[in-house]
Amino acid sequence: MSRKRVWITRRLSDATLERAARDYDVVINHEDTPGTAQDLIAASAEFDAVIPCHSEHFSADVVAQFADRLRLRIVANHSVGVDHCDLPALKKRGIAVTNTPDVLSDATAELAMLLMLGAARNAVAGDRIVRTGAWESWSPAFMVGKQVTGARLGIIGMGRVGRAFAAKARGFDMEIHYYNRSELPANQAQGARYHRSIESLLGVADFLSLHCPATAETINLMSADRFSLLPQGAVIVNTARGALIDEDALLHALIEGRISAAGLDCFQEEPGGNPAFAAHDNIFMLPHIGSATRETRDAMGFRALDNLDAFFAGQTPGDLL
Ligand code: 8YV
Numbered sequence: 001m002s003r004k005r006v007w008i009t010r011r012l013s014d015a016t017l018e019r020a021a022r023d024y025d026v027v028i029n030h031e032d033t034p035g036t037a038q039d040l041i042a043a044s045a046e047f048d049a050v051i052p053c054h055s056e057h058f059s060a061d062v063v064a065q066f067a068d069r070l071r072l073r074i075v076a077n078h079s080v081g082v083d084h085c086d087l088p089a090l091k092k093r094g095i096a097v098t099n100t101p102d103v104l105s106d107a108t109a110e111l112a113m114l115l116m117l118g119a120a121r122n123a124v125a126g127d128r129i130v131r132t133g134a135w136e137s138w139s140p141a142f143m144v145g146k147q148v149t150g151a152r153l154g155i156i157g158m159g160r161v162g163r164a165f166a167a168k169a170r171g172f173d174m175e176i177h178y179y180n181r182s183e184l185p186a187n188q189a190q191g192a193r194y195h196r197s198i199e200s201l202l203g204v205a206d207f208l209s210l211h212c213p214a215t216a217e218t219i220n221l222m223s224a225d226r227f228s229l230l231p232q233g234a235v236i237v238n239t240a241r242g243a244l245i246d247e248d249a250l251l252h253a254l255i256e257g258r259i260s261a262a263g264l265d266c267f268q269e270e271p272g273g274n275p276a277f278a279a280h281d282n283i284f285m286l287p288h289i290g291s292a293t294r295e296t297r298d299a300m301g302f303r304a305l306d307n308l309d310a311f312f313a314g315q316t317p318g319d320l321l
Contacts, residue, residue: 004048004312005071009035009056012078013294016301020051023309041065044072049311051304054079063089070094076308076317078300080104080161080291083214083241087321098307098319102160103299104291109164111290112209112239115263118284119235120207121145125281146206146235146260148172154205156198156221157212157240158184165209166192177204202229207237214241222246227253233260239290242267247274254280265290 006024008017011032020026027047029035034055035043043050045067052058058075063086066072074096075085082099090097118124122143129135150173155162158180166176167190176192178184179201183194195201198221202208208230212218222236222245230236236259238245247268253259261282267273270288277283291300307317 004308005046006049006051006308007043007047009039009050009052010078012051012301013297015298016078016305019302019305023305024049037062037065041067044070047072049074049076049308051076051078051308052084053077054081054084056084058085058090060086060089063093063095066093074098074308074311074317076304076311078304081213081241082321083243096311096317097321098304098311098317099321100300100303100307101319103303104296105160105164107293107296108161108239108290109168110293111265111286112161112165112211112237112263113168115237115239115265115284115286116207116209116235117148119237119261119263119282120148122281124284128281146233148174148207150174151206152177152204154178154195154201154208155192156180156201156208156210158189158192159211161239162209162211163188163190165211166190174207177201198226199229202226203231205234206231207235209237210240210244212240212244214243219243220246220249222249224249224252227258230258232258235259235261235263237263239265242270247276251276251280254282 003025006020006026008020008026008028010029017028035052040056040058040062048071050072052075070093072095075090077099080099080101085097087097122145126143153169153174153176155166155178158178169176177195178192179195179198224246227249250262263284265286266288273285277285307319310317
C-alpha cells in the first residue's frame with residue numbers, strides 16, 4: 001500500500017517529525033512560517049492529511065475553496081483548541097478533524113500558575129528593576145503584592161485544563177469556585193464550589209482564571225459589565241484564548257483599579273499582542289506558550305500521529321471531533 005502523504009505545517013518536535021517521517025510520506029515546513037489560506041487550499045488537493053497548529057486557519061471561506069478533486073481526508077490538529085477550524089464546513093466536505101486533549105493540561109496549568117503568581121507579585125516591574133540596575137533602595141512598602149495562599153479562585157471552564165489548574169491551586173490552599181456548563185461529579189470537583197452563572201462566580205473571584213474554549217458564545221466573555229462584578233483588586237489570568245477578553249474593558253478595569261493585575265498568555269491579536277498593554281507593569285505577558293514544554297510538545301505530536309494512525313487503519317481516532 002502506498003504511504004499516505006502528510007503535510008506538517010510547522011516545525012513540531014524532533015521526535016514527532018522522526019516518527020511522522022518513519023510512517024508517512026511527509027512534507028515538513030522547516031521554515032516554520034504559518035500556513036496561508038493559499039497553502040491550505042493547495043494542500044487539499046495534494047495531501048491525504050494535514051497536521052496543523054492553531055496558526056493555520058481552516059475558515060469556512062478557505063474550506064469553500066478546497067479542490068473539487070479533494071484529496072484531504074483528515075485534519076489532525078496539533079492543539080486542543082480548534083477555534084481555527086470551521087468544523088461544520090470541514091465535516092460537510094467529509095474531512096475528519098481531531099485534536100490533542102489531555103496531554104497539554106499540566107503544562108498549561110503550570111503556565112497559568114506562573115502567570116497568577118507573577119501578576120500577583122509584581123514580576124514584571126521586579127524583574128526590570130533588578131535587570132536594569134535601577135534597584136537602589138528597599139522599603140517594606142516596596143512592591144507589595146496580593147497574597148495567593150488561601151485566596152478565593154474562580155475558574156471559568158472546568159474541563160481538563162481547568163481541573164489541572166485547580167489541583168495545583170489546592171497546593172496554595174486556595175478556595176476553589178468554578179463555573180462550567182454543567183456541575184462536575186464530586187470526584188472531579190474535589191470540593192470546588194459550583195456556580196450556576198458566571199456572574200455569581202465573578203463576585204467571589206479574588207483570582208479568576210479562564211479555561212474555556214473560544215466559541216461564538218464565549219467571545220468577549222469578560223466584558224466591561226463582567227469586569228465590574230469582580231471583587232476590588234482581583235487578578236485575572238488567561239491561558240485559553242485571547243478572544244475571551246474584551247481587551248479595552250480589561251485596560252479600563254486595570255486603570256480604575258477594579259482589577260489589580262492580569263497574567264496573559266493569549267491575546268485578541270496573535271502574534272503581536274496588544275501594544276496598549278506594554279505601558280502597564282501590572283500586566284504580566286507571555287507569547288502563547290502554555291503548552292510549550294519539551295515533554296508536552298512530544299506528547300502533542302504523538303497524540304496527533306496516534307489519531308492519524310487510527311484513521312488510516314480504518315478505526316475511529318480517539319480524539320475525533
Ligand atoms: C498550542 C494551544 O501550543 O493546544 C492549543 O489549543 O493553544 C497551544 O497550547 C498550539 O495550539 C499548538 O498548535
